[in-house]
Amino acid sequence: MGDLRGSLLLLFSPDSGARAVRHLMDSPHFAPLESMVEAMYDVVTIGAEVSGVVAPMEAQKSGLTYMVIDADQVFSNLGNVPEGKPIDTYPSAMIPAGDLQFDGQTKALLTEDLESQLTDAEVSVRSGCIHRIEKRDGLWWLHQETDAGMVETPLRA
Secondary structure (H helix, E strand, O other), rough: OEEEEEEEEEEOHHHHHHHHHHHHHHHOOOOOOOOOOOOOOOEEEEEHHHHHHHHHHHHHHOOOOOOEEOOOOOOHHHOOOOOOOOOEEOOOOOOOOOOOOOOOOOOHHHHHHHHHHHHHHHOHHHHHHHEEEEEEEEEEEEEEEEEOEEEEEOOOO
């Protein structure tokens, strides 16, 4: 999402989230987890904005495991847009990749539409604050602060 000349732009957010997962699936070096490895995910998105929820929707559709983490609330950038500020979704001729589609031009309609699609897709978002990501012992580790304290989660690389 970007802000250009006072108009909030969503433009390619849903498209880039879906295409990122499709690119991962097309990579000859990627193979989905064959068995459920405890606390390891095929796709992790940090931030539950438009791209951050489209990627796990695409992952879920492809049978991949995923995790979405956000320190605030889902679509918080959109929620912080002042009432009455114009919102440009995407060029009308463009249909973004992925299942998240929208055409609402007001904050209220767009937020309602996006939240409804997220609920229908049954994508869950975890609350948490990411402190760092590090490579250790051949894996990438996500260091997350949760209500239960600091948690380390191994990530696929």
